[in-house]
Amino acid sequence: MATPLFTLPISSTGGTFTCTNPSPSAEDKTIYILTFTSPKDNRLTPTFIDAFLLALDILEHRYPRGVLITTSGIPKFYSNGLDLKLAQSTDGFLDKWLWKLFRRLLTYPMPTLALLNGHAFAGGLMLAMYHDYRLQNPAKGFLCINELEFGVPLEAPMMSIFREKLSAVAFRDLVLEARRFGGPTAALEAGLVDGLADSVEAAVRFVRVRNLQTKAATGIYGMMKEEMWRHSLGILDGHAENVAWRGRVEGRKKREDQIQSGSLGTRTMQM
Template sequence: MAQTQPLFVLQVPTAVNPGAQQKPIGSFICTEAAPQVYLLAFSDAPDNRLTPSFNATFLLALDIIEHRLPKGVVITTSSITKFYSNGLDYENAVKDPNFFTGMALINGHAFAGGLMTAMMHDYRIMNPHKGFVCLNELDFGAPLQPAMASVFRVKLNLSTFRNMVLESRRYPALEALKEGILDGVGGLEETLAFVHEMKLAQKAQGKSYGLIKEEMNREIVKDLDEATNAVQVTAAKDLDRSRRDLEAKKRVEDYQNGLGIRSKL
């Protein structure tokens, strides 16, 4: 496929101290892979971690496409061969209260937040020869917030969601396709063929297309809108969980005392 000139290029700045000069550490490059089909390729070494600066640049790129280019289809992919995205930079993500449509071309591993990003797309095509998709929050002790979980509940069957969450199961492309995580396998050529076959660029011109998708994904949108209150909601849940734990321990103590057994709690 012939190389085309970028429609725009955005640099991902590195996190620095206030007042210091920012140096780009990655980029988002947007090209037109086919008429009204926009290929947004990102690269942020070593593995496209979702940092605040990466996410802000991602959102800016999508805003430019939405508000400055004719309506069409967006395909996101990685310029780093091994990874689509290795997920959140978790240590920094938990400090940031403002963490994060079209199609995802998953060229390599998509773990945790990386898979969530792909799931936010309408369709997913993955390289069949390398990479896994995995929701491995369990492995590094991260909770699964409502805004993170709802996209999987809405788009996957319950048993697949359960296996991803409670087993951190890794799915290669063909197995992910069988489970409904993916819509197809291949590279850019196969992705463009999918766009053409499904007439996605034409459908995107419809005035109600976005409204229909918003209604279809109502639960996801609701949880994302309410994510700003996540700290308060989590604190309330923790408080309620502690209360229920204390009540359970009290019931056990009463049971042991009734049997004349010394409590070891």
């Protein structure tokens, strides 16, 4: 029987983050299950992220180091990504909220595991990739980066984590084909997930088999991850530089299009 530790509200949706131990036994006291339930599909909004960050702070500073499993209390979705309209209308959403959450997870001083109970689309899959491990429900749910389908280009930190963690072929198929990876084999073969699990109990077994709950005991786990993922961290921390680079690329493309358009117009008049 799960042992409750704390619950935090998500004010915008009436949802919650609830943290539990899988059981009262001594060996489970450093395995933390953080379940988020934010109707209807766990969108990554400022209030959702604020609650997530607070939960991570509470676990780090009030409880012994162990291992963190995140999952959803909504059976159909792990997370359906950003609320695009809200993200675009919220000043500084990327660097003040989304990149902050990604950075916190990537350097978190204990192992993190995303239990993907259902769909993880777009920002929801990015969120999962910023964990150390991922387990997918073999019977339902797809993993997908589908920005290509609705015409929203990916920002640098949205790309970098996939580039670092996937093969070039899987990275291409995920981003440039918007391919949907389902269970029980596609996501596993592509390296998007580390295994299959259809329940919290199965995820806990994965943790025990790998003895993950002891890995943070020496206090250097977060430091090791900072070195391991320094390229992605540099991209997360370089938001202004990333925006400036994109502006230069778009400016060059615009100038080239204008030159090409002028050249075509001249040739048309000569014909």
